[in-house]
Amino acid sequence: MNQLFIVFAALGSVSALVFAVFMARRALSFSEGNDRMKKIASFIRDGANAYLRRQYSVVIVFFGFMFVILCVMAALKLLTWFVPFAFVTGGFFSGLSGFVGMKIATASNARTANACQTSLNSGLKVAFSAGTVMGFTVVGLGLLDITGWYLLLRYVFRLPLDEITAAMLTFGMGASSMALFARVGGGIFTKAADVGADLVGKVEAGIPEDDPRNPAAIADNVGDNVGDVAGMGADLYESYVGSLISSCSLGVIAFNRIADVEGIRAFAVPLLIAAIGVLASIIGSLMVRTGESTDQITLLKALRRGTNTSALIIAVAAFPVVWFMLGSSHMGLYAAILAGLLSGVLIGRCTEYYTSDTYKPTQHLAATSETGTATLVIDGLSLGMRSTLMPVLIVSACILLSYFLSGLGLTDGARNAMGLYGIALAAVGMLSTLGITLATDAYGPVADNAGGIAQMAGLDPVVRERTDALDSLGNTTAATGKGFAIGSAALTALALIASYVEKIKSIAPTMTMDMSVMNPVVLVGIFTGACLAFIFAAITMGSIGRAAHSVVLEVRRQFREIKGIMDGTEDADYTRCVDLCTKASLKEMVLPTIIAVIAPVAGGLLLGPAGVVGMLCGATASGFLLAVFMSNSGGSWDNAKKYIESDHFGGRGSENDKAAIVGDTIGDPFKDTSGPSINILIKLLSMVSIVFATLVVQYHLFG
Amino acid sequence: MNQLFIVFAALGSVSALVFAVFMARRALSFSEGNDRMKKIASFIRDGANAYLRRQYSVVIVFFGFMFVILCVMAALKLLTWFVPFAFVTGGFFSGLSGFVGMKIATASNARTANACQTSLNSGLKVAFSAGTVMGFTVVGLGLLDITGWYLLLRYVFRLPLDEITAAMLTFGMGASSMALFARVGGGIFTKAADVGADLVGKVEAGIPEDDPRNPAAIADNVGDNVGDVAGMGADLYESYVGSLISSCSLGVIAFNRIADVEGIRAFAVPLLIAAIGVLASIIGSLMVRTGESTDQITLLKALRRGTNTSALIIAVAAFPVVWFMLGSSHMGLYAAILAGLLSGVLIGRCTEYYTSDTYKPTQHLAATSETGTATLVIDGLSLGMRSTLMPVLIVSACILLSYFLSGLGLTDGARNAMGLYGIALAAVGMLSTLGITLATDAYGPVADNAGGIAQMAGLDPVVRERTDALDSLGNTTAATGKGFAIGSAALTALALIASYVEKIKSIAPTMTMDMSVMNPVVLVGIFTGACLAFIFAAITMGSIGRAAHSVVLEVRRQFREIKGIMDGTEDADYTRCVDLCTKASLKEMVLPTIIAVIAPVAGGLLLGPAGVVGMLCGATASGFLLAVFMSNSGGSWDNAKKYIESDHFGGRGSENDKAAIVGDTIGDPFKDTSGPSINILIKLLSMVSIVFATLVVQYHLFG
Numbered sequence A, B: 001m002n003q004l005f006i007v008f009a010a011l012g013s014v015s016a017l018v019f020a021v022f023m024a025r026r027a028l029s030f031s032e033g034n035d036r037m038k039k040i041a042s043f044i045r046d047g048a049n050a051y052l053r054r055q056y057s058v059v060i061v062f063f064g065f066m067f068v069i070l071c072v073m074a075a076l077k078l079l080t081w082f083v084p085f086a087f088v089t090g091g092f093f094s095g096l097s098g099f100v101g102m103k104i105a106t107a108s109n110a111r112t113a114n115a116c117q118t119s120l121n122s123g124l125k126v127a128f129s130a131g132t133v134m135g136f137t138v139v140g141l142g143l144l145d146i147t148g149w150y151l152l153l154r155y156v157f158r159l160p161l162d163e164i165t166a167a168m169l170t171f172g173m174g175a176s177s178m179a180l181f182a183r184v185g186g187g188i189f190t191k192a193a194d195v196g197a198d199l200v201g202k203v204e205a206g207i208p209e210d211d212p213r214n215p216a217a218i219a220d221n222v223g224d225n226v227g228d229v230a231g232m233g234a235d236l237y238e239s240y241v242g243s244l245i246s247s248c249s250l251g252v253i254a255f256n257r258i259a260d261v262e263g264i265r266a267f268a269v270p271l272l273i274a275a276i277g278v279l280a281s282i283i284g285s286l287m288v289r290t291g292e293s294t295d296q297i298t299l300l301k302a303l304r305r306g307t308n309t310s311a312l313i314i315a316v317a318a319f320p321v322v323w324f325m326l327g328s329s330h331m332g333l334y335a336a337i338l339a340g341l342l343s344g345v346l347i348g349r350c351t352e353y354y355t356s357d358t359y360k361p362t363q364h365l366a367a368t369s370e371t372g373t374a375t376l377v378i379d380g381l382s383l384g385m386r387s388t389l390m391p392v393l394i395v396s397a398c399i400l401l402s403y404f405l406s407g408l409g410l411t412d413g414a415r416n417a418m419g420l421y422g423i424a425l426a427a428v429g430m431l432s433t434l435g436i437t438l439a440t441d442a443y444g445p446v447a448d449n450a451g452g453i454a455q456m457a458g459l460d461p462v463v464r465e466r467t468d469a470l471d472s473l474g475n476t477t478a479a480t481g482k483g484f485a486i487g488s489a490a491l492t493a494l495a496l497i498a499s500y501v502e503k504i505k506s507i508a509p510t511m512t513m514d515m516s517v518m519n520p521v522v523l524v525g526i527f528t529g530a531c532l533a534f535i536f537a538a539i540t541m542g543s544i545g546r547a548a549h550s551v552v553l554e555v556r557r558q559f560r561e562i563k564g565i566m567d568g569t570e571d572a573d574y575t576r577c578v579d580l581c582t583k584a585s586l587k588e589m590v591l592p593t594i595i596a597v598i599a600p601v602a603g604g605l606l607l608g609p610a611g612v613v614g615m616l617c618g619a620t621a622s623g624f625l626l627a628v629f630m631s632n633s634g635g636s637w638d639n640a641k642k643y644i645e646s647d648h649f650g651g652r653g654s655e656n657d658k659a660a661i662v663g664d665t666i667g668d669p670f671k672d673t674s675g676p677s678i679n680i681l682i683k684l685l686s687m688v689s690i691v692f693a694t695l696v697v698q699y700h701l702f703g
Helices: A004-028 A035-075 A084-120 A119-157 A161-169 A172-205 A217-258 A263-286 A295-326 A328-355 A360-371 A373-386 A389-406 A411-433 A434-456 A463-506 A520-559 A572-644 A653-690 A693-698 B002-028 B035-075 B082-118 B119-157 B162-171 B172-205 B215-259 B263-286 B295-325 B329-354 B358-371 B372-385 B389-406 B411-433 B434-455 B461-507 B520-561 B574-645 B655-691 B693-698
Strands: none
Touching: A004 A084, A004 A119, A004 A263, A004 B358, A035 A084, A035 A119, A035 A172, A035 A217, A035 B002, A035 B162, A084 A119, A084 A161, A084 A172, A084 A217, A084 A463, A084 A693, A084 B119, A119 A263, A119 A295, A119 A434, A119 A463, A161 A263, A161 A411, A161 A463, A161 B295, A172 A217, A172 A263, A172 A520, A172 A572, A172 A653, A172 B372, A217 A263, A217 A411, A217 A434, A217 A463, A217 A572, A217 A653, A263 A295, A263 A411, A263 A434, A295 A328, A295 A434, A328 A389, A328 A411, A328 A434, A328 A463, A328 A572, A328 B372, A360 A373, A360 A572, A360 A653, A360 B329, A360 B520, A373 A572, A373 A653, A373 B119, A373 B172, A373 B520, A373 B655, A389 A572, A389 B295, A389 B520, A411 A463, A411 A520, A411 B035, A434 A463, A434 B411, A463 A572, A463 A653, A463 A693, A463 B520, A520 A572, A520 B358, A520 B372, A520 B389, A520 B574, A572 A653, A572 A693, A572 B520, A572 B574, A653 A693, A653 B372, B002 B119, B002 B263, B035 B172, B035 B215, B035 B574, B082 B119, B082 B162, B082 B172, B082 B215, B082 B434, B082 B461, B082 B520, B119 B162, B119 B215, B119 B434, B119 B461, B162 B215, B162 B263, B162 B461, B172 B215, B172 B520, B172 B574, B172 B655, B215 B263, B215 B329, B215 B411, B215 B434, B215 B461, B215 B574, B215 B655, B215 B693, B263 B295, B263 B329, B263 B411, B263 B434, B295 B329, B295 B434, B295 B461, B329 B372, B329 B389, B329 B411, B329 B461, B358 B372, B358 B574, B358 B655, B372 B574, B372 B655, B389 B411, B389 B574, B411 B461, B434 B461, B461 B520, B461 B574, B461 B655, B461 B693, B574 B693, B655 B693
């Protein structure tokens, strides 16, 4: 009877994948439009495919190398033999999530543009269907990986439950490394192209965005797909799987400790919540439709109806799940799930408040353009830093509530274990609606691409208006999506840190681990961990700077050497720009990933397990802050520019607009590369620490 | 016999003050030059005096208010009655340090310009004498405050030693609050004036820096004095006193615990090191002189000779002090002092590497101006974040070495207490040469002002060349000074956190304080504390944005309305700009200070003492990183601009130069306001926590 849950989880996985196929067929049933549109779309598709192919060929080398290392460690009995294989499946599914998302996105961009020729509602249907495919692929593959391994370990290898969770905890590392490659590589690609296109095209040559004369225009559109779609897919796959396995593992520990309910039920709860989340998201997705108004509010309502319905279903359905599975004395865990669900929404709203031009902060930021670029940049940085306050308070409240409510009535060790399970469940609650939140997030780049194609194919301006309406809405929902991504990253990272501590306890039950912040190795761990996030942001920004520099020089060269570009008599050499971005981003994505893998191992060998815990906490805290800061500064600069260009403070082409374009360009790497990559970094660090735990316990200098 | 140390400390204090008077007389013996120079100098002096007068009138309200609160708390037995009075003396001496520094600086600027008419060596003599006055005033007053209170508590109130240290620990809060006011207020003033002067004068109107036609020119020079001089004086006074009292207190605890040497000797060691530091600094200062070469290297060697000699004297003299006072088994503490001394130097070198245009990072930053403002800003931010790595590793190594070497041979509790004393002594070691390092730092603004006066008074270009040589060198030594300020802030903050923990133990010996990072209140404390540093940086940057905005509008108005400014027939209205900066900065400086005082108390009432410890650690780690990041980004942009303007990448007036000026303007609040203020913030938070410890122990919600 208690094993039935795995059937539900498997059903959830299958439903998600079937629904994804169904939505993909719906999106593909639309026409791609005229030949010019098809040609542009194929340019974008080819560029994106070529990029991903080469990205995977680099990634495979890394995975092969790590596989060998993990095998050696398994041979030395520092790991079980499942880990190297689980590492590879995690990476494979994470990459597959991104790949499927990218495939459907590049197949739907021209279809969306073409559908917008008919009506806004058709356009929304195509774009949203494409986003849905991505959302449900991520969720479906995530559940598939977990249920598959569970079945294998339980019924083929016949492991006991605690060994299953211990093994599964190490699975996340593959997914996280792949996610980091995808996010960093894709992020560098998209921003190098974007910065290059904007700086030379818009600022120097004075041609509009997405103008076919801009040699970097296609690269820019390719970038949206490989960065915003494939990168985000891999990223959220990793969050989803990480939150599930850490909560399964912490649940087993918590319930084994109080020993009044079987651990298997605690293992089941997160998976059941996730399975319910799939159904809730399907129902929600089916509710998204709109009329012909291009009014933001109406469109937003259409999407919000879907996400709110899904959230409501989960909030209601989680109650009986917790009640029947864990008993009425553990309803604090239900409260934790609710706290997580609510925190995600609230952080999203804060992001929206700070970055949308319907609110004061961004309007005020736009106003600072009156005194030039410098004041606009200073104010934007200040805005981003200021905007960290509310998310920190929300996450803090969520941690305290889910910890203390979950542990209510228990004492000491049992309370602590249950509290940590509560925090992990909060992350699961936040990510339970991932199917639909990711759908509303991923449709944005499709609409963005559709606008580009409409522009380049010279379609009727009303089409661009419609795609712009969709795209602009996409920015708002992306803000909400970012709230979820960042909030869940923090909670998942904490759950993973807690899992790490339990792992150490299970490896060395007699070792006393002094995790007091007054222990200097913990303190030094906090310092160095916090520094890691800064270094990581620095490296990714530096990479974009270098990559963009090469694009700028190339675009300038083409304008100079290909005489006919400006009057439209000669085609720009799009492929070279795509190629340049590909090479640059692949070269640059390796170092950050290697640092993320080596740092916690090196830190552990030096500072010992307690030092690693400090390091992970430091990285999580400073990473969370940097991610919020950078995302919000970037988002606000972007929208301040749009605000100015919609006839405020001098409007398009004014000196103020020029200042705002510089601000937007600075914000690009902030919000689309460095910020989101840090989300992955903080989880990858924990994952790596868990995998290398035995090594660190056996060999370390201090602590 | 054991009480003799206080005589030495008192002698150190008196020697420092006497030497300061001697140097002041030397500086004042030079002539102020012609009438025009005198007039300009008096403008600057009047502006600075007016600013300080009004700043103190705001500060007095705050101190009065806090005094009443502390008296109420004393009446409720939450504090001893010494605290309110000690609070006031700390604030008074900190303010006095800044005041004296500012007085001598504004008296020496015209004298330096005039002396530069004779020779570079004369100029250096005047400027360096002025800096020396400031350095030794800070050190002398710091030792005076501590020895005075010690004598009072020991011989008048006859308190036992542990109560003396407990009382003295609370003294720092007054000095820290005053320092924060001075740094934030002065920092906002100087950068609002600077940004305003640069943006309108240099960029819009195209007139050179320090041009008398610029209405904000005087305000800019006033700013150098109230920000860089008075602010820095109050800042370092607070570091100095904080490091001494925390190490005295931790020393008594450590030695009482192993009980083999009297605690009084452990109390004495930091004060003796400080007293020796005074003598070493005097010897070092007397060695600073140069020939007629304006070559940077020669000048730098002249200053380095002074600082290196002082450091060497201390390194040698600290050995017998530790040996005879604490016994040969505690030579690990001597190693801690050396580690601190060395770390300060190394962090300074890192700062120099990242910010000086003689090294690759800044040269590369200058090169990014080729692709415009956006890439220059991105690269500068990346550089600053990257530059955090080495300082973090140096401070970490210093923490680990001083902790473990000091505790060598001891076990458990005793080892921990001795280790923390070691960390505190490392801070004392780093700050022991403060007299001379501050002198080499504080002479920069004097030379900078002298250059301004030379320009405005129309002196021979050779004078400006000489003052520029002095000023440019000042930037390098300022980098070293910043290294000391930031490094010592981190170590002192850690020592204060340790003191806080001891304080809690002494208040509630039976309370178990779980400071594990897996305790959610500690974790939430780390998150919120880390966030505080971001919020603080955000607020100060926002303040500068607002203040600069008003200056920009006023300067534009004057250029528009006072027709004769540009051709020199009419004088600009300097006073209005000074007045505007004064008002704006006084208005803006209150909120950050209030936040710094309220946050740890509110955090404590909510999260309990363990939560406060988490909060302080989080704030120290993220504050340290932000301070390094912001200082170095700012410093590098500044020097990249100077590099371009000395005929690289297009030179002065080129498009690249314009981009670099924007970068420099963004960097101004980074390096001169937000960054340095964070140094004070992290110590003030600990100080406030210590003062309100009893309240928090008695009343708190979680934890």
